[in-house]
Amino acid sequence: MQKKLGVNIDHVATLRQARGGEIPNLCQAACEAVQGGAEGITVHLREDRRHIQDHDLSDLKRILRVPLNLEMALHWDIIRIALKVRPEKVCIVPEKRQELTTEGGLDATLKFHKLKEIIPEFRSKKVEVSLFIDPDLKQVETAATLRVPAIEIHTGSYADATGSRKKKELERIRQASREAASLGLKVHAGHGINYKNIKPLKKISEISEFNIGYSIICRAVFVGLRQAVLEMREKIEEKS
Numbered sequence: 001m002q003k004k005l006g007v008n009i010d011h012v013a014t015l016r017q018a019r020g021g022e023i024p025n026l027c028q029a030a031c032e033a034v035q036g037g038a039e040g041i042t043v044h045l046r047e048d049r050r051h052i053q054d055h056d057l058s059d060l061k062r063i064l065r066v067p068l069n070l071e072m073a074l075h076w077d078i079i080r081i082a083l084k085v086r087p088e089k090v091c092i093v094p095e096k097r098q099e100l101t102t103e104g105g106l107d108a109t110l111k112f113h114k115l116k117e118i119i120p121e122f123r124s125k126k127v128e129v130s131l132f133i134d135p136d137l138k139q140v141e142t143a144a145t146l147r148v149p150a151i152e153i154h155t156g157s158y159a160d161a162t163g164s165r166k167k168k169e170l171e172r173i174r175q176a177s178r179e180a181a182s183l184g185l186k187v188h189a190g191h192g193i194n195y196k197n198i199k200p201l202k203k204i205s206e207i208s209e210f211n212i213g214y215s216i217i218c219r220a221v222f223v224g225l226r227q228a229v230l231e232m233r234e235k236i237e238e239k240s
């Protein structure tokens with residue numbers, strides 16, 4: 001199965017917000033990523049609006065010819081915006097105001113009742129919901145109980161681990177992916193994935209999609225966004 005690549009362009013907006021103007025243009029960045037081989041564009045509308053702004057969602061929705069994936073926390077004001085904009089996909093993530101980036105996966109068991117209330121709303125608007133969870137079998141089973149079509153496995157612990165711990169984290173991802181697929185869930189993966197650590201992940205056959213941001217945007221500083229995405233696509237397709 002050909003694995004898809006979704007490119008997270010939050011940090012293009014981080015750069016724009018640094019001066020509060022209109023450059024770099026987010027839609028142009030999205031188009032460059034698509035030209036490089038992105039099969040989806042991902043953005044995270046945070047409660048504090050530190051990078052992506054409300055208008056970015058409607059702007060992207062208007063111009064994109066590939067699916068828009070909105071990462072969002074379970075906050076009512078964000079949920080309302082998402083239901084109005086209707087991106088093709090939403091990925092429900094935990095969010096803390098002070099964090100630099102999304103730390104850890106959503107506790108779907110703890111948030112079960114709220115998720116049970118929200119998910120049908122998105123389903124009725126034909127928005128595909130995925131839950132951003134740690135590679136934990138209990139979380140996978142909860143996601144299946146909630147009847148979401150997909151999960152995104154948080155790969156941050158794997159990305160950060162060193163030595164023998166890295167192998168253990170990879171095994172957790174492998175097992176969670178297998179369990180999810182056996183329960184009929186699509187498996188996506190994201191967080192901290194770069195041009196090097198993607199190699200063992202791409203061998204996990206159940207993973208059908210990667211969502212990658214930071215490493216691609218960092219590479220883009222030197223080679224341009226289109227080329228940086230192209231190189232990641234090549235890494236995904238590379239035999240070995």
Ligand code: PXP
Nearest residue numbers: 102132190191192211212213214
């Ligand atoms: N997937 C989800 C759900 C995320 O929250 C993030 C970070 O915004 C990513 C993927 C991309 O992570 P990174 O920027 O580390 O590649």
